[in-house]
Amino acid sequence: MRNATDRVRDKQVVVVGAGKSGLAAARLLLENGARVALADAKPEISAEVLGDLAGRLDLRLGAHTPEQFRDADLVVLSPGVPAKKIAAALAPVAPENVVAELEFASWFLEAPILAVTGTNGKTTTTTLVSRILEDAGKTVFTGGNIGTPLCEFILQGGRADVVVLEVSSFQLQNCRTFKPSVAVLLNFAPNHLDYHLDMEEYLSAKLNLFARMDGNGTAILPEEMRDELSKRDFTRARMVWFAPTDRFPAPHLHGAHNRANVEAAWQAAKLFGVGEESARATVAAFLPLSHRLQTVTEKNGVLFVDDSKSTTLDSTAAAVKSFERPVRLLLGGVFKGGDVASLLPALDGRVVEIGLFGAAREIFEPVLGGRFPLFWELDLDKAVRRLAANSRSGDVILLSPATASFDAYTSYGARGDHFQRIVRELP
Secondary structure: OHHHHHHHOOOEEEEEOOOHHHHHHHHHHHHOOOEEEEEEOOOOOOHHHHHHHOOOOEEEEOOOOHHHHOOOOEEEEOOOOOHHHHOOOOOOOOHHHEEEHHHHHHOOOOOOEEEEEOOOOHHHHHHHHHHHHHHOOOOEEEEEOOOEOHHHHHHOOOOOOEEEEEOOHHHHOOOOOOOOOEEEEOOOOOOOOOOOOOHHHHHHHHHHHHOOOOOOOEEEEEHHHHHHHHOOOOOOOEEEEEOOOOOOOOOOOOOHHHHHHHHHHHHHHHHHOOOHHHHHHHHHHOOOOOOOOEEEEEEOOEEEEEOOOOOOHHHHHHHHOOOOOOEEEEEOOEOOOOOHHHHHHHHOOOEEEEEEEOOOHHHHHHHHOOOOOEEEEOOHHHHHHHHHHHOOOOOEEEEOOOOEOOOOOOOHHHHHHHHHHHHHHOO
């Protein structure tokens, strides 16, 4: 803790992003004697948003420019601000002095860190492993890319037996000292190709989670990637491989991908002394998180499932394969990259109709239109109602859009909430 304070005391630090994590980082920096500036692309920030920080830091607002960072000894990036996005503005700062909020906060931690990354399933697995540890009597903090910012936990004087963190590729690209005791890579598939240069850059960001681990740490890795990862010198940690199993029945979690998530959570939790029977009870009671293969209701024999969190082709394929019933699939939104044809093996023989809505029609229709009955509607409401009118008892109407939501919604959660409202209003 003292070393962390010494690294920032009397330094000029620029925090980028005025969200919860950025504001928490600014408070932690001020508490440890730093001079703090807050840079945000918005032209103004209200005193209500700043709260107790009003008047205590230098505001540098508007489009990011090199001038905002010219005097910076250190730059701390909020989770939603990739360094690459503002690379030109960061030119005056040495790369090693640009760090993620996650990295900065970890300087103050004494508890062991269990970190989870991957393309799909991060939040479910992070939440499940935390629940397993808590039910076994451990004191756990859960955060990182979800929930309470890690800086806020430290400010509150939080104590934990284990700190469980969900971490994203954006955060990991700007980590140079972050060293978990246990790290999990769940899977890897095309995603964020609107940001990352290519798949290699994206994978390198994920594997940076393991780069500083040594023989005292454990890397938990997917069996499906063993051949690929065995060719890479990316960690000195002990490696444990996992795959979907039926070790712990999870009656509320659909699909092989969730069986893999459960196994990964178990492999991580048992390293902290959790027993099988305790874990089994937790898994059996665990409910899917909102908008992640969440059953909404069943009407007239038709099951409605909200998987709005599915923003990639790979996650949509996994969702479709989770059902034995005929699937009527809702796709549409802001496409994040990948080959739509990769969906075909999962959809063939399972999907009986596709309802496109909103953006990305030009991406999906040329590939899928000749293979499945398909239509397009401008908005989700019309698409859901049209699928419902066409459906038969025994069908699943599945919102698993394989896209980001920002064509029409503020978040995947808002999209899922809208879907659930539509479904509840159906006859």
